[in-house]
Amino acid sequence: MFSESAPRTVSSEALRLVWVYPDLLSTYGDRGNLLILAHRAAARGFGVEALEVRSDQRLPEQADIYLLGGGEDGPQALAARRLLADGGLHRAVDTGSVIFAVCAGYQLLGASFFAKGDRCTGLDLLDLHSDRGPTRAVGELAGPVDPRLGLPTLTGFENHGGRTHLGPEAAPLARVTAGIGNDGATEGAWHGKVLGTYCHGPALARNPDLADLLLRWATGADRLAPLDATWTDRLRAERLAAPH
């Protein structure tokens, strides 16, 4: 794969990031979330260990953040089956690890989802289920985030055919002001330290404060030193002002 890798350290204090099944769940720029978290953690002086774990390998336990990307129907269903058999992600949630999932990865955290016309069993780590919508949702996605998370407006690009229905145990990540998200009204979901979104690919590129929230959850830090936000601010302002 690529030569680009996060700074590594052998320190036991290192923040361990795991990209779950890049061979199955990596559609379009999904690596970005791993790179962005590693970059922002390293800029705050954290040692970072970034692991890419293939679907024929066991998921390591006690990592700090697990990332799930987008995927086509076949690989999505296969990933769900392998994660159920592995059990590692459930153990990680039980021990307080952070999970951040986008698109197909987000859907498979729910109780069930549709792939290739069949209902598939999900991991049931978030109280939600997904089915197929009448149209494919492709385009800019934006909306104000759940105020309890203390984040600025969510912005991203969505590209999916699913509709996601939240149960009482999952809170929407945001209300939708542009795009479809879960169902045209809400977008994404979170519970504890498990968070999913339909903002696909490198969702954290446009949402650096969300990246920092995941890092704070993982490290227990109350606050992180601010980073230069010139380019992320310009990107956010441009995308939030763009026609939808």
Added chain:
Amino acid sequence: MSRTAAALSRATGRGDGSVIGGRVGLIIDPDLLAHLAAGRQIALVSGTNGKTTTTRLAAAALGVLGPVATNSFGANMPSGHTSALAKAGPTPYAVLEVDEHYLPQVLAATSPRVVALLNLSRDQLDRAKEVAMMAALWRAAVAGHPAVHVVGNADDPMVVWAAEPATAPDAAGVTWFSAGQRWHDDSWVCPACGSHIERVDGDWHCTGCPLRRPQPQWTVKEGAAVAPDGTPYEVRLALPGRVNVGNAATALAVAARFGVRPGDAVGRLAGVTSVAGRYAQVERDGRRIRLLLAKNPASWLEAFDMAEPAPTLLSINARDPDGLDTSWLFDVDFAPLRGRPVLITGDRAYDLAVRLEVNRVPFTHVPTFAEAVAAVPPGRLEVIANYTAFQDIRAVLDRVL
């Protein structure tokens, strides 16, 4: 009427006129492409990357036999094929570049002798079919036309699976080539069975089913295309980069199916200097500006290989022809650009800025191409741009061809 439309398209600066003439023609007669193709010996060239260049090289190679019709402006949908054949008059041969999505349709309309399948990787996902679906579309098209010989890329599991029906006993067969593919991130999962694909050095095989890399007849070695009989033909190209030696080998393999001896054709390939403005060099105010088109992750890796270590301008748009989604920027490792002055521009320069920051590649943002030219010292300026950004810069440079 078609000619008027083409002239209008050129005059209004909206295109080079090579697509719109054919579009009007197709509205008048949907069978026009089939009529124009009848009686010609045709090769089709398709794939995510390299198809425009390989088409130009294959047309040059086939030129050994006589006049060749070709859509050399990259107008690669049926309307572009129609205008190419109409404009060319009654040539005995044609080499047509085909957009991946239109391959089944164009195979049916043109009954080609050969189809070259170069590669399949992610490209404009917000509207293009996903890679595995595209491979399935190709496979069905190949199965539906057993009389068509396939020239296929042995290094790309998606292509090998798609071409497989042509290896059946009653089909026209496959000539496999290996041109040294670098991009593998779209083919870790077997298109046939979903298992993991294991890669060791240049070889690959599926861990769950019999799909594996076939033995290629045509290969590339140290700047030479090596023919099936083992003879190396040194390829002297005006086009930069290792990838174009691979494209040249593919072109020779296509021409060989028409009876062209590689030794007769290889010299003609050097005559291809720029492809629809790609690789073109222009002098402006003492700057030697070279344009490289990179439209998806795989072709960015090739562009970095071609670019000299000189000041480099990157320009990114996300208009309809580019795909509206810029997520792919995170599939490209820009680290090879570290250590050279990097400038960025284009509609979506801020997406690129955030990507480069994470990649630890220092850069300067410039609002326009003209300001980029002014910002670098006299000498070489490499410009790498995606599709409409490339067209914008070409327009500024008075449509260099």
